[in-house]
Structure formats: C-alpha cells, structure tokens
Amino acid sequence: MVPLIENGMSLLSIDRQCAITTDTENHGVELADSLKVQSVYPNPTSESLDLVLGGGMDMAIGGVSVVGVLGRSRRVGYSAQFSAERLLLSVELEPLALTSGLYAVRIEFADGLITTGPFVFQSAR
Numbered sequence: 406m407v408p409l410i411e412n413g414m415s416l417l418s419i420d421r422q423c424a425i426t427t428d429t430e431n432h433g434v435e436l437a438d439s440l441k442v443q444s445v446y447p448n449p450t451s452e453s454l455d456l457v458l459g460g461g462m463d464m465a466i467g468g469v470s471v472v473g474v475l476g477r478s479r480r481v482g483y484s485a486q487f488s489a490e491r492l493l494l495s496v497e498l499e500p501l502a503l504t505s506g507l508y509a510v511r512i513e514f515a516d517g518l519i520t521t522g523p524f525v526f527q528s529a530r
Contacts, residue, residue, distance in 0.1 A: 440464070440514070442522035443491075449525035452499050456510060456522045458492040465515035469496060472509045472521075481510075504528060 444457045469483045479501055486493045496510055505528040509521045 449527040
C-alpha cells in the first residue's frame with residue numbers, strides 16, 4: 406500500500422493491484438455515511454467531475470481542492486446541489502491545466518471534517 410500524503414495526512418492509498426482507498430477518518434472521528442463520497446463520475450475525466458455524497462444533511466462546505474500524488478493542493482470552483490437523498494458536487498477541472506494522472510478531490514466542511522474522492526485525470530491534449 407502506497408499512501409499519498411498531504412500535510413502529513415494520508416488522503417488515499419494505492420495497492421499493487423491499483424485499488425484505491427480513501428482516508429475516511431478525521432483525527433479519529435469516523436465520518437457519517439452521509440459525508441462519504443459515494444461515487445465520482447465521469448472517471449477518468451478531462452474537464453469536469455461530479456461527486457455524489459449521501460444526503461439528509463445540508464452542511465456548509467468550507468472549500469474544495471484537488472490534490473495530486475505529490476501532495477500539491479489547489480483550490481477549485483464548485484457548485485453544490487443538496488437534496489434529501491444526496492449532495493451533488495460539480496467541480497470544474499479545466500482551468501487547472503492538470504497533467505494526466507491520479508488525483509483526489511478534497512472536500513472540507515465548515516465544521517472541519519474532510520472527505521476525499523479519488524479520480525483519474527486524462528489530458529485531452
């Protein structure tokens with residue numbers, strides 16, 4: 406298992422079979438299912454990304470960033486749609502000029518809890 410690190414915290418790990426697991430703990434606090442990323446699509450992507458989190462909560466989002474395998478983090482623009490069933494978060498990746506590779510979207514809620522969703526960026530160039 407190879408951890409990808411940001412500020413000393415493991416965001417996600419990749420094993421020898423390229424299975425990706427994300428860090429769902431926040432300093433010992435287990436995230437509620439409603440805060441965990443349930444799906445990321447399209448994946449791979451070259452322009453934008455949608456993330457679906459469980460619903461039932463209308464939590465304030467403090468910020469969204471994209472983190473690369475070397476730990477470099479960049480804030481991104483996003484739009485959020487809340488419903489009783491889910492939170493749909495749309496992230497625009499095009500302005501970042503990312504290179505092809507593995508990344509994670511890091512969602513920080515206003516109360517300090519963090520969740521991540523891994524994705525593969527495939528350069529259209």
